Amino acid sequence: MKKILGVIAIIAIFTLAITHVSVSAEYPTKPITLISPMAPGGMHDVIGRSFASVAEKTFGKPVVVTNIAGAAGLIGGFKIVSADPDGYTLGVDSTTVTNSVTWEIANGRKPPFTLNDLDLIGSLTLGPPLVLVPFNSPWQTLADLIRDCKAKPGFYAFSSAGHMGGTHIAGAILVNGAGLKVRHVPYEGGGPAITALVGGHVHFMCQYVPGAFNLLRGKKLRALAVQGGARVKSLPDVPTVRELGIDAEWEQWYGMSAAKNIPAPIMAKLRDIMKKVSEDEAFIKVMQNQGDDVVYMDPIQLAKHRETEAGKAMKLFKQFLAEKK
């Protein structure tokens, strides 16, 4: 009896950890909540938790990562924009969140929040997708893939981590750029999608470097091309799509955002900490271990980047919706 009550008290403490305290000059005076708008286990989580472990030292207060998953980031994103603007609630922001908002608009629905409701703090990584095939695939180069896909239109298939998600967009951009006609098999999450590729159930996939890096090292997959402006440092032998003469570039960023109207001195401190984390050796090592480059963009650069990518995504979504009709 006492035991059960004690146990209930413990969960109550865990679930009610977020309380309201007035803004003070000595920010931060209490733990900071970092919302990861995706289920545990994805890149949002890696970025959020690595950021938290480094930022804690600078803040001098714990940074508690909370997963508020749902609706492809819309539920967690809404929690970020509707939090008190006191600097004690931050959120992991990314291309994925941008895409989810854009997808709602493209469908003529009103998203729970707009991109302007998110006050950008800065980016931490920016990385391109790779065109991947199973290691035993006969395709050695991107040209092989394009030749075979053109020879048998509608026969080959690629997997993605979800309909109109980051890996579907990357795949669609490659397919558009090379003028291919292939099948698309969406999975629920990057793990199942890449498992399907390793198991040979689909022929290729466009996945970002961290989701594939260790499988490339372990010779379970082969990368045919980088869909970015430049080669990836950790994979110097893989050519870019531009070098191969195909227009199929796309990059995905991860960073932090918060609600609008945070007092200027607190926001300045947050931006400063972002920059420090992006220069921290431990953080860089975690990112390098999964083959990702740490790229810090300040809020102005990031806002510009986000505008361009939202435009690209909107064009793609509209094309997709038109094809369906």
Add this chain to the structure above:
Amino acid sequence: MDVINNLYIGFQTALTFQNLYLCFIGCLWGTMVGILPGIGPVAGITLLIPATFGLSATSALIMLAGIYYGAMYGGSTTSILMNVPGESASVVTCIDGYQMTLKGRGGAALFISAWGSWVGGTVSVIGLMLLTPVLADLAVKLGPAEMFAILLLCFILLASLGSGSFFDTIPVILIGLLVCLVGIDSQSGVQRFTHGITDLYDGIGFLPVGMGALGIAEVLRSTEESLVRTVSKVRLRELLPTRQELRSSLGPIIRGSGLGFVIGLLPGSAHILSSFLSYALEKKIARNPEEFGTGRIEGVAGPETANNAASGSALIPLLALGIPTGNAPAVMMIALLIHGVRPGPLLISESPEIFWGLVASMYIGNLVLIILNLPLVGLFVKLLRIPFRILFPIIILVCLVGTYSIKGSTFELGVLLFFGLLGYVLRKLKYDVPPLILALIVGRTMELSFRQSLMRSGGSFSIFWESPVAMGLILVSFFLISWNIYRALRPQKASWEKALEEG
């Protein structure tokens, strides 16, 4: 001899004072996480990740894995005592476990469930140790077509899960299927039955449904009966299983270990599938299947063994390929990444101390868990002496807190109460509730794998008979369904005829 050498190194790692202590903490926390409805292993692990920052990667993994398999031990407790599934893998344990409690055999059910968990856990560590490289390649070979065939078989077995006839179970399954249609369709991005409510975008979670339709409904139903319970003093002898109970649970435990280990390799919610497949298997091969649902020890022993066996093999794809196939292994992978380890095909050769340290710690952890759990049986059974007027509010509170702790969503509290009422109505109409929850779990993945198969094949059904595994399983399913229909339609013998035959 390689294995013995490596295992020796593993035990050297696992038996340091710090790692033993962490293994114990992980197992203890895991047991608690399992007992508390709502908080599952995923939340349990994520809460403790920050606590591992100062530790080495091996120590961190030892502790986090302890939470994971420890949760499978604790999950049965509230299922057996309160009819509230403590963990998603323990939904089926409610069926016979709770009936055993009503008959005063709750202690024995808890005892057998801890014992079975230990056997299942140990078998899966042995499998993990010997077969990891082979099985990892096998696991990725299972494509959407095979997955669909396995789930179809599960689905047909679902229909035989209820205590009533095949046709009595079908309507309940259909309700479960309707519920699982709600949400964004992952294959086309279309919203189904969401009515613009953001909380419904991801569908209706099965934990609030399960806690409502089983736990809350049970409280509602029990209030119809007298609230005065005769408080009997539980003697130690009544806590222990009888010789008969031990003997009947031996078979289910052995079968559950094997079945759970194999099913654990499947992607997705393998531990949930494993427990309910084991239940279905035990019911199918039992001499008196109609006794299931009235408190048969086999219905507790099999599933509780299987979910522990599955928790070990579910780690295989993570350790051998760096591909997590479930949510809990995915969180463990994040922890490894943050500790600077690279989970991938090279993990075992690059960092053998991590793999072998983990294997050795799992042997120790399983021992710790059984030592931890057996004395708890006595403590938990004492809970049953609490008068109903106090116990019922506690059950409702546990359900509410448990549901709120999943996502912190008040919307889900509404879901919980709605399904509590629905479960109550179904019970009054003499329908079984567990098939509804399992249909909700299986239905989603089954639809997904079916449509993935067809998208892969460009709409051609040939993908199902090109794979011998898929074809075989589909044939078995069709055989089972026709047999079930035949059995349900066949004229029943009158009771005097039966009596005559037996006499």
